[in-house]
Amino acid sequence: MNDPTAVPALSAKQIWHYFAPVHARRPFLALENINLDIARGSFVSLVGPSGCGKSTLLRVFAGLVRPTSGQVELGGQPIDGPDERKGMVFQEDAVFPWLSIVKNVEYGPRARGVGRAERRKLARQWIDMVGLAGFENAYPRELSGGMGKRVDLARVYASDPEILLMDEPFGALDALTRLKLQQELLLLWERTRKTVVFVTHDLEEAGYLSDTVVVMAARPGRIASIHHVDIPRPRSFDIRTTAQFTVLTRRLWNEIESLDDG
Amino acid sequence: MPRVVKAQAYQPTGNAQASSSRSLEALALQQARRSALHRRRQQILLGFLSVLIVIAVYTILTQLPKSNPALLPPPPTIVNAFIKGIQDGTLLSATLASLGRVAIGYLAGCTIAIVIGSLRGWYTTIGYLLDPIIDALRPVPALAYIPLVILWFGIGEMARVLVIGLASFLSCVVSVTAGMKEVPTVYVEAARTLGATERRVFLTVAIPSSLPYIFAGLRVAIGAAWGTLVAAELIAAQNGLGYLLQAGQEFFHSETVIVALFVIGVIGYLMDAALKALQTWALRWSPRSG
Numbered sequence: 001m002n003d004p005t006a007v008p009a010l011s012a013k014q015i016w017h018y019f020a021p022v023h024a025r026r027p028f029l030a031l032e033n034i035n036l037d038i039a040r041g042s043f044v045s046l047v048g049p050s051g052c053g054k055s056t057l058l059r060v061f062a063g064l065v066r067p068t069s070g071q072v073e074l075g076g077q078p079i080d081g082p083d084e085r086k087g088m089v090f091q092e093d094a095v096f097p098w099l100s101i102v103k104n105v106e107y108g109p110r111a112r113g114v115g116r117a118e119r120r121k122l123a124r125q126w127i128d129m130v131g132l133a134g135f136e137n138a139y140p141r142e143l144s145g146g147m148g149k150r151v152d153l154a155r156v157y158a159s160d161p162e163i164l165l166m167d168e169p170f171g172a173l174d175a176l177t178r179l180k181l182q183q184e185l186l187l188l189w190e191r192t193r194k195t196v197v198f199v200t201h202d203l204e205e206a207g208y209l210s211d212t213v214v215v216m217a218a219r220p221g222r223i224a225s226i227h228h229v230d231i232p233r234p235r236s237f238d239i240r241t242t243a244q245f246t247v248l249t250r251r252l253w254n255e256i257e258s259l260d261d262g
Numbered sequence: 263m264p265r266v267v268k269a270q271a272y273q274p275t276g277n278a279q280a281s282s283s284r285s286l287e288a289l290a291l292q293q294a295r296r297s298a299l300h301r302r303r304q305q306i307l308l309g310f311l312s313v314l315i316v317i318a319v320y321t322i323l324t325q326l327p328k329s330n331p332a333l334l335p336p337p338p339t340i341v342n343a344f345i346k347g348i349q350d351g352t353l354l355s356a357t358l359a360s361l362g363r364v365a366i367g368y369l370a371g372c373t374i375a376i377v378i379g380s381l382r383g384w385y386t387t388i389g390y391l392l393d394p395i396i397d398a399l400r401p402v403p404a405l406a407y408i409p410l411v412i413l414w415f416g417i418g419e420m421a422r423v424l425v426i427g428l429a430s431f432l433s434c435v436v437s438v439t440a441g442m443k444e445v446p447t448v449y450v451e452a453a454r455t456l457g458a459t460e461r462r463v464f465l466t467v468a469i470p471s472s473l474p475y476i477f478a479g480l481r482v483a484i485g486a487a488w489g490t491l492v493a494a495e496l497i498a499a500q501n502g503l504g505y506l507l508q509a510g511q512e513f514f515h516s517e518t519v520i521v522a523l524f525v526i527g528v529i530g531y532l533m534d535a536a537l538k539a540l541q542t543w544a545l546r547w548s549p550r551s552g
Contacts, residue, residue, distance in 0.1 A: 062455055084457025094452040098470040098547045107466075108456035139547040159456050 015070035029220035045206035053221025087161030108159025367426025375434035383442025404429035441475025
């Protein structure tokens with residue numbers, strides 16, 4: 001018998017992906033030979049300059065993009081198209097504006113055929129967890145950007161995915177709200193221990209949240225280096241002022257600066 | 263070490279004795295309400311004023327020495343014709359006959375427009391299949407089909423309803439398709455990664471997301487359907503507001519023509535207002551509504 005913990009949650013094997021726009025003279029190499037294993041229960045960030053393919057790689061993991069060649073596996077099984085096992089949080093506002101908050105959070109369970117009473121209970125539980133109790137019947141337009149992101153998080157957790165893919169989820173938020181949501185995401189992650197793959201531009205955000213930071217380079221999109229973050233958990237705001245944290249972000253910055261000569 | 267000065271609590275300045283902040287708030291609220299009320303009053307007042315001016319100018323025209331009362335019936339004659347029409351039931355039965363035709367044609371035309379418009383907008387292959395036909399039908403006004411409709415279906419009720427249905431369909435379908443093309447990708451991808459099947463994405467994301475466009479189409483179509491009514495009732499109708507118009511012209515009763523025009527106008531306005539109210543209610547979630 002194989003030890004199930006030995007199988008990585010997510011694994012990319014020799015992924016090559018070309019974009020072939022109609023008017024381009026030749027196809028654009030978005031991902032060049034990506035090999036990456038993501039351990040079950042870990043928090044991994046993908047960082048890198050624009051055009052390094054980090055969002056494309058995330059969409060390959062989600063099954064939203066089929067790579068030109070190579071294979072991605074979720075728990076050892078090949079990924080073929082999007083489904084609820086690969087939950088995703090987007091940078092844009094993805095909360096359905098025509099559904100109330102509770103109906104939004106119920107969407108995943110409902111699509112899977114969970115009964116009315118049970119999915120309502122599940123939704124309330126996650127709405128409480130992200131601190132939106134009392135807003136169950138509000139429509140998204142009545143909520144601020146930060147609250148909208150909380151709904152997004154509650155919705156994707158209520159759908160109970162095997163892995164969570166986050167594409168710069170806090171990129172459009174103001175700095176203060178972003179700090180708060182980072183804190184809450186850490187809390188959610190520590191409670192559920194679901195594997196998270198997190199794409200960001202923000203090196204401090206990557207360092208603060210992650211076990212592993214994958215630095216990617218552009219033209220062609222590829223993995224440049226992998227950094228393990230051994231800052232103990234649970235982490236709080238205070239670690240940002242420690243020497244260990246500053247050294248880490250400095251190292252990530254040096255790494256990215258050295259790439260950006262092309 | 264840099265020193266951080268202790269934070270101080272903020273004290274609002276101003277004449278604190280004269281009025282508490284609570285009464286200031288009440289005052290501001292009152293002020294805001296008053297100015298909103300004032301704008302609303304002004305709108306109603308000016309609206310009435312413009313109607314009064316039109317009636318006054320018309321009355322003056324009918325009183326001119328050279329004016330012909332058979333062509334420009336004075337207001338009392340029109341009011342009498344209206345009252346007589348209500349009393350002997352001709353106006354009501356004509357209105358009901360027209361409303362029935364429009365209701366059937368409009369509902370059928372718009373239902374088909376929503377089904378076909380959304381399918382061809384959402385599923386590319388269905389779009390490739392249907393676009394040439396619909397895009398070829400669209401530039402031809404619904405009225406232009408009347409001769410063919412008469413040849414195929416005769417001059418019965420079917421022909422009249424068909425023309426109204428065609429007019430509704432043609433003006434509604436474009437907007438529905440446009441709505442389907444504007445569904446934000448992020449909603450579709452969110453639904454897919456939450457485990458929705460393709461069919462569920464269509465029904466629970468594409469359709470509700472394009473509701474604002476569907477309602478825009480429904481409102482254009484009600485205008486088109488009502489506007490086509492008169493022409494449709496020229497197809498050998500024995501009743502209806504269009505028939506009343508035509509009969510008024512044949513018997514030289516200009517007051518009947520004016521009364522029929524007035525009723526057509528008022529009902530058209532009321533139908534659009536009702537649809538607008540329904541739209542506001544159905545789209546109460548939309549950031550653009552209310």
